[in-house]
Amino acid sequence: MNTLKFTKKSEVATEQHNQEVYKEKVTKIFDKNINIYIPNNLSLFITNVCNSKCFFCINSNYTNHDDSDEFYYKSLEKVLNNLSPEEFEITITGGEPTIKIERFVNTLKMCHDRGFHFRTISTDGLNLLKKYNGKEVCEYMVEYGAVHNISISRMAIYNNKEIMGCDSVTDTDIEKLAYFFNNHDAEMRMSCNLISGYVDSMDKILEYVDHYQKLGVPTVMFRELVGIKNSPKMIDVFKPSKEFKKIDYIIAEVYDVEVYEYKDYIVKHYIQKESHNTSVKNTSFRNGILREGFSGNIIKKFEEE
Ligand code: SF4
Numbered sequence: 001m002n003t004l005k006f007t008k009k010s011e012v013a014t015e016q017h018n019q020e021v022y023k024e025k026v027t028k029i030f031d032k033n034i035n036i037y038i039p040n041n042l043s044l045f046i047t048n049v050c051n052s053k054c055f056f057c058i059n060s061n062y063t064n065h066d067d068s069d070e071f072y073y074k075s076l077e078k079v080l081n082n083l084s085p086e087e088f089e090i091t092i093t094g095g096e097p098t099i100k101i102e103r104f105v106n107t108l109k110m111c112h113d114r115g116f117h118f119r120t121i122s123t124d125g126l127n128l129l130k131k132y133n134g135k136e137v138c139e140y141m142v143e144y145g146a147v148h149n150i151s152i153s154r155m156a157i158y159n160n161k162e163i164m165g166c167d168s169v170t171d172t173d174i175e176k177l178a179y180f181f182n183n184h185d186a187e188m189r190m191s192c193n194l195i196s197g198y199v200d201s202m203d204k205i206l207e208y209v210d211h212y213q214k215l216g217v218p219t220v221m222f223r224e225l226v227g228i229k230n231s232p233k234m235i236d237v238f239k240p241s242k243e244f245k246k247i248d249y250i251i252a253e254v255y256d257v258e259v260y261e262y263k264d265y266i267v268k269h270y271i272q273k274e275s276h277n278t279s280v281k282n283t284s285f286r287n288g289i290l291r292e293g294f295s296g297n298i299i300k301k302f303e304e305e
Contacts, residue, residue: 002234002272004222006209006265011187011218024279029290030082030300036280039089041119043294044076045286046097046107052124053165054155056193056225058294059095067287067304072103075288075302076110082300085115088283091122092146098127098137105132105140112144122191125152125169128177138180147186151221152177154190156198157211163195171215178216189219194232202239209265238269253277 023038047066048059067075090111098104111118121141128138141147152174155163169177174190181188190212192199199208199222209220225231240246240260244267248259258269275281280292288302 001226002224003270004205004234004238005268005270006220006262007268008213008218009261009264009266024277025087027084027087032299034280034292034299035278036087036283038087039117039119040087040280041091041282042083042088043091043093043282043284043286044107044111045094045284046092046103047095047100048287049099050095051099051126051166052096052153054163056195056228056231058227065287066100069103071288071302071304073106073110076107076285078302079285079290079300080110080114080116083116085117089117089119091120092118093120093122096124096126097121098123098130101127101130101132101137104137108140108144108146112146118144118146118148120149120151121146122151122153124154124164124166125174125177126167128169129173138177142181142184142186147181147184150181150186150188151191152188153192155192155195157208159198163198174212174217175215178218182216182218187219188217189221190217191221191223194222194224194234194237196230196232200232201237202241205237234269235271240267254281 024035025038026033026035028034049066050057050059092104092107108118128141129136132140141150152169153164154160154168160168178188190208192208194200199205205222208222212220222234224234224237240262244260244262246258246260248257250257250259254275255270255272258271260267260269280296282293283299284291284294288304289298290300291298
């Protein structure tokens with residue numbers, strides 16, 4: 001997937017690591033020896049339920065099925081106890097992971113207590129200011145170290161509901177969240193897909209960046225949709241003007257990265273390329289199944305009794 005990322009220059013130093021740089025290693029996961037990229041991104045699907053109804057959702061087959069809490073916690077515990085925090089980083093996703101607030105908070109704690117770092121928290125942001133056991137959800141995120149790439153999905157500045165089919169977090173709440181996370185060394189970002197009729201041009205990209213910068217959000221990401229006919233391609237939409245000064249070009253295994261300076265941003269254009277390397281780059285855990293990627297080989301399957 002080709003992506004574009006605007007990060008305030010003042011925040012670049014807080015990036016967790018250079019995601020374009022990986023190492024490889026054969027590691028034992030349960031009873032299998034698997035050649036993986038390190039750090040490996042383990043996506044934990046906390047729930048399949050989502051309040052949104054995005055037309056481009058790749059999770060729609062799962063939305064009616066969630067494990068019992070007992071099975072979820074037991075199987076997750078076994079997975080986390082089997083993996084090394086030195087080799088795996090956690091992405092929290094779903095469905096909407098905060099729709100089940102208790103699971104969300106408990107999962108953060110389970111990962112944190114075992115020494116795992118969080119790579120990304122993927123959410124629509126609606127529940128981050130909600131209280132659970134006397135504290136706001138965003139406070140638990142800081143407490144448990146879920147402070148990198150807090151990625152809030154919003155597909156348009158004003159008419160997000162037309163695309164995501166649900167109320168979106170308000171600008172007022174985005175401003176509050178940005179203020180809170182900025183003051184706790186946490187990196188919040190807005191995440192937007194290129195969609196025809198919405199954010200589908202360079203002008204609209206810059207308008208979106210400008211809007212959220214004014215609300216205090218330090219990073220904004222744009223992605224092109226995969227597998228959706230006639231959706232805009234990043235290569236057609238990203239037309240850097242003279243104000244974008246190219247400062248680097250990084251060649252990596254999965255992406256090449258064009259790096260620009262633009263006003264007070266560093267802009268990275270990730271251009272996906274074909275990789276012939278068969279090492280496992282990502283893993284996922286969903287419904288009791290740990291697997292390579294989102295739909296690859298099963299590494300371990302737990303059955304609900
Ligand atoms: S927010 Fe994500 S999980 Fe929910 S419907 Fe949209 S794409 Fe699917």
